[in-house]
Amino acid sequence: MILGICGSPRRMATEYILAEALKILEEKGFRTNLFTVRGKNISPCRHCDYCIKNARCVIQDDMLQIYQLLGEAKGLIMATPCYNGGLSAQIKAVMDRTRAAMAADPKALMRKPGMAIAVGGDRIGGQELAIQQVHTFYILNGMIPISGGFFGANLGATFWSKDTLEDIKKDEEGMRSLRKTLRRFADTLHWLEAMEK
Ligand SMILES: Cc1cc2nc3c(=O)[nH]c(=O)nc-3n(C[C@H](O)[C@H](O)[C@H](O)COP(=O)(O)O)c2cc1C
Numbered sequence: 001m002i003l004g005i006c007g008s009p010r011r012m013a014t015e016y017i018l019a020e021a022l023k024i025l026e027e028k029g030f031r032t033n034l035f036t037v038r039g040k041n042i043s044p045c046r047h048c049d050y051c052i053k054n055a056r057c058v059i060q061d062d063m064l065q066i067y068q069l070l071g072e073a074k075g076l077i078m079a080t081p082c083y084n085g086g087l088s089a090q091i092k093a094v095m096d097r098t099r100a101a102m103a104a105d106p107k108a109l110m111r112k113p114g115m116a117i118a119v120g121g122d123r124i125g126g127q128e129l130a131i132q133q134v135h136t137f138y139i140l141n142g143m144i145p146i147s148g149g150f151f152g153a154n155l156g157a158t159f160w161s162k163d164t165l166e167d168i169k170k171d172e173e174g175m176r177s178l179r180k181t182l183r184r185f186a187d188t189l190h191w192l193e194a195m196e197k
Pocket of ligand 1: 008009012014015082083084119120121124125126161162
């Protein structure tokens with residue numbers, strides 16, 4: 001199963017694009033699951049170190065759902081709106097809280113491919129920095145960060161929403177960057193599958 005995590009608190013551009021991405025993967029034969037932070041209660045990490053000692057998080061909130069899904073996921077897509085030139089606090093909370101999953105199993109995310117989608121209201125509003133922040137999380141956890149490659153999707157999928165759902169649907173360059181990144185993501189998943197056999 002490929003897990004998509006949406007870091008927007010609204011049902012708007014980011015969630016729409018992540019759903020489109022998962023639809024494309026389904027068409028390629030992958031099973032997918034979309035988790036959104038919208039309407040969920042996911043507190044920031046308290047750095048209490050309870051997880052280091054007890055191999056689970058002390059906070060009993062909706063992050064528990066993600067711990068379960070992360071274990072099942074063969075690959076990860078994190079989608080974030082750009083907030084203040086970077087990723088959203090909501091997706092950052094998810095990343096920080098995975099410390100407990102790593103405490104339980106340091107290899108929980110190891111060698112899983114991960115790609116990122118960033119959606120800004122501005123054309124150049126911090127999409128690439130947001131993706132770099134997600135990729136850094138992937139690298140730290142031993143994952144394989146996936147880019148879309150040169151000529152249109154250097155780091156991953158970047159979108160310009162102009163703050164509306166109508167406009168993100170018209171962002172053809174954004175869709176091109178998404179398709180390019182998904183192609184490499186799917187290739188890597190297939191390659192890993194073949195290696196496992
Ligand atoms: C607190 C806040 C900060 C934002 N900062 C930026 C920004 O730095 N760059 C940008 O391009 N858009 C910024 N935006 C606009 C959102 O990225 C944009 O509206 C995006 O489509 C939101 O995703 P959503 O439609 O999934 O909610 C900001 C929005 C909010 C609420």
